Amino acid sequence: MKEIYTKESIRLLNNLLKNNNITVAKILDQSFNRIKKYGKITNSWIEVWNKDSYDIAKKLDKQKNNKNTNILFGIPIGLKDLINYKDKNTSQGIKNYKCFSNEHAEIVKKILDLEMIPIGKQNLVEIAFGITGHNPSLGNIKNPVDIRYIPGGSSSGSVVSTVTGMTPISLGTDTGGSVRIPSAMCGAVGFKPSFGKLSLIGVKTLSESLDHLGIITNNVDDNKIFFEKILELEKNNLSFPKKLKILIPINKRFKEITSECVKDNFNNFVNILCGADIDIEYLDMPWLDQGRKITLSILLAEAYNNHKEKYAEKKVSKYILKRLKNGKNISINDLKNAKMKKKIFTKKMESILSEFDAIISPTIPIQTPTIDESDPTNTKNKNNIIAEFTSIFNLTGQPSITIPMGKDNNSLPMGVMISGRKNSDIKILNIAKFFEKLITDNEKKT
Numbered sequence: 529m530k531e532i533y534t535k536e537s538i539r540l541l542n543n544l545l546k547n548n549n550i551t552v553a554k555i556l557d558q559s560f561n562r563i564k565k566y567g568k569i570t571n572s573w574i575e576v577w578n579k580d581s582y583d584i585a586k587k588l589d590k591q592k593n594n595k596n597t598n599i600l601f602g603i604p605i606g607l608k609d610l611i612n613y614k615d616k617n618t619s620q621g622i623k624n625y626k627c628f629s630n631e632h633a634e635i636v637k638k639i640l641d642l643e644m645i646p647i648g649k650q651n652l653v654e655i656a657f658g659i660t661g662h663n664p665s666l667g668n669i670k671n672p673v674d675i676r677y678i679p680g681g682s683s684s685g686s687v688v689s690t691v692t693g694m695t696p697i698s699l700g701t702d703t704g705g706s707v708r709i710p711s712a713m714c715g716a717v718g719f720k721p722s723f724g725k726l727s728l729i730g731v732k733t734l735s736e737s738l739d740h741l742g743i744i745t746n747n748v749d750d751n752k753i754f755f756e757k758i759l760e761l762e763k764n765n766l767s768f769p770k771k772l773k774i775l776i777p778i779n780k781r782f783k784e785i786t787s788e789c790v791k792d793n794f795n796n797f798v799n800i801l802c803g804a805d806i807d808i809e810y811l812d813m814p815w816l817d818q819g820r821k822i823t824l825s826i827l828l829a830e831a832y833n834n835h836k837e838k839y840a841e842k843k844v845s846k847y848i849l850k851r852l853k854n855g856k857n858i859s860i861n862d863l864k865n866a867k868m869k870k871k872i873f874t875k876k877m878e879s880i881l882s883e884f885d886a887i888i889s890p891t892i893p894i895q896t897p898t899i900d901e902s903d904p905t906n907t908k909n910k911n912n913i914i915a916e917f918t919s920i921f922n923l924t925g926q927p928s929i930t931i932p933m934g935k936d937n938n939s940l941p942m943g944v945m946i947s948g949r950k951n952s953d954i955k956i957l958n959i960a961k962f963f964e965k966l967i968t969d970n971e972k973k974t
Contacts (some may be wrong), residue, residue, distance in 0.1 A: 534562075535693040538603055538750045545595040545602060552585040552602035552645070559604045559647060562694045569675060570692070571667045572685035574609050574619055576648040584645050591643075600642045600757055606689045606698035609649035610656055611636060612730040620732055621654040621682075622843055623665040633730025635699065635741060638758050647695065650685030654844045655835055656701055656734045657851055658682055659709050659914050660902045664845040668899055671714055673940055677896050680710030680914075683718075683742065690744045691716050697754060698744045703734050704823060705892075705918025707742030708930040712891035712943025715932045717964075719743045719751045719957070722950045723925030726758065735830040737867065738823065738922040748931060748961040755957065764954050772806045772959065775884040777813040781820075785913045786893040790942065793934040794890045797944050800970050801963070809884070815876065819920040822873060825866035826923075828855035847904035874924040881926070881949045886959050889917050891943035895936040917945060927953040929960045933967050 536558075544550040560578060567573045581604070588594075588602050595601045609619050612629035613636055619625050632640070639646060651669050653661065661669040661684035669684035671677040672692050679688050683700025687710035690698045700707040702720040711718025719742060726741035733739060745751045756763060776798065786794075802808060832855030838844050839852040881887060892914050902909050921928035928947035936942050946963065948956040 535691070535746045536696055537747055538599060538696055538745075538753055541603060541696065542595070542599045542601065552588045553582060555602060556581055556585050556604060556645065556647070559694055562692060566672060566692045566694060570670045570672050570679075570688045572651055572669055572688040572692075572694070574621075574649045574651050574666065574685070575616065577616075577646070581645050581647045588643060588645075594643060598643060599753055600644050603644050603697065604647045604695045605639060605644050606648060606650045606686055606695040607636070607646050608652055608656075608683050608686045608698070608700045610652065610701055610732040611649075611699060612732075613646060613649070616649065618732060619649070619666075621652040621656070621663055621666060622838075625843060629730070631730065634727035635758070636730065642757055650683075650689055650698060652684055652686075653682035654848050655732070655831070655838065656682040656703060656706060657831055657848050658904070659705060660904075660911055661710065662847075662899070662902065662904055664847070670899070671896065671940065673714065674938070676898050677938070677940060678713065678899055678902050680713035680892075680896070682706040683744065684710050687711050687714050687716050687718065687744050690746060696746065697750060700742045700744055701731060701734070702740045702742040702918075702922065703738045704827060704922050705915040707740075707744060708891055708918045708928060708943070708945060709914060711744055712930045712932075712945075713896045713941065715941030717745050717748050717751050717929065717931050717960075719755070719929040720921065720927065721755065721953050722927045725953060733834045735827045735834070737826050737830060737870070740922065740925075748929070748957060748964050751929070752954075752957045752961065755953065761954070764958070772885050773883070774801065774806055774808050775881070775887040776808060776810050777816055777887065777889065778810050779813050779816040781817045781916060782889070782893070785916060786890065787895055789895055789936050790890045790893055793936070793942050794944060797888075797933050797967070800966050804966055811880070813880070815873070816920065818869070819873060819923055820916050822866050822869045823919040823923045825858060825862060826870065829858040829863040829866075830855070832856045832858075870923055877920075877924045877926065878949055886946050886948045886956060888947075889945050891918060891930040891945040893917060895938065896940045921947050924950070926950050927956045929956055931960055931964050931967070
């Protein structure tokens with residue numbers, strides 16, 4: 529399915545609306561036509577709300593002024609099916625699982641206040657407990673660049689929908705990399721804001737200590753527009769220190785698990801930054817190697833506590849049941865110790881990053897595997913290392929974004945990750961936007 533997908537930015541759609549070159553209903557036409565074309569083959573949607581969406585569009589098209597003042601006016605948005613929508617089912621990726629809500633999630637209320645149009649629920653890994661896109665219950669989600677490969681997960685459908693132009697923006701959740709991993713594998717921009725920046729009220733919990741809402745778009749500008757609007761921040765133009773100081777960590781795990789293709793791509797990225805007169809500093813950080821282990825202890829234990837009923841009633845697939853059982857076996861003391869280590873780890877990272885504008889790395893350490901290679905029943909799969917880099921910033925709660933950079937040996941997208949101190953979200957978005965331009969300019973030269 530290798531082809532170039534038509535994708536419109538939020539800014540472009542808004543300009544078309546303001547100039548009366550398009551209606552909100554026409555924007556929906558584009559989304560639903562693409563869902564019809566690409567949705568089934570990628571298995572990216574659980575529910576699509578055609579009638580409800582057009583009903584909202586008709587009301588919006590009667591409004592003359594809002595489209596001139598609200599850049600998100602009439603923009604379609606997809607929701608990962610962990611996010612409650614009033615009177616709609618929240619399947620959590622489980623076939624025939626009924627969980628209707630009588631109230632919108634807090635994030636949905638804000639979306640509707642901004643006159644965006646939620647057009648449906650997107651497919652995911654069951655209960656968001658996985659990073660590949662495998663779902664034995666509702667069917668595997670597929671990478672739209674090449675459907676033999678995984679799209680990454682657990683916000684698989686949300687990313688696939690965005691990169692194919694089915695929606696210009698989607699919302700996912702990120703507990704160990706579940707927005708950034710699929711974004712890197714499919715060629716999207718995936719942003720995990722600082723812990724607690726976006727409300728999780730009305731979003732089904734996997735791990736209350738690690739869960740974040742995340743924003744998926746096709747460029748950094750769209751991501752930034754949405755983030756600023758949701759938080760009611762004043763528009764912040766591209767600004768950061770005249771001389772950026774960027775940290776690259778050195779640790780044993782990075783050397784051990786990162787494939788040569790990924791290393792080469794990351795080195796190319798670093799060379800682009802050096803060419804832009806950006807200060808790069810390498811720092812030995814051996815304690816980073818403990819990050820994934822601490823994260824897993826918390827994740828597994830909290831996931832079991834939040835899904836005991838599904839475990840007891842075997843509502844999920846065997847692989848998910850096995851992971852929940854692993855969480856069941858983690859003692860209260862082990863969980864307490866892991867949370868203590870989390871605090872120490874976070875404090876250390878915050879202290880180091882106080883001297884830098886951002887820290888960078890590849891988003892994932894390996895090339896995107898095929899669906900068969902990453903099958904949970906395949907004992908040779910490398911799934912356990914996919915979230916090695918991303919999960920660090922769920923542990924610390926710091927803002928982290930992936931942007932597209934390069935292609936792997938199979939012509940699939942790759943990503944680089946930019947992260948920073950907690951609550952430096954706008955700064956990280958601005959840096960990402962600058963780096964995105966550097967990458968684009970470099971591609972034009974080659």
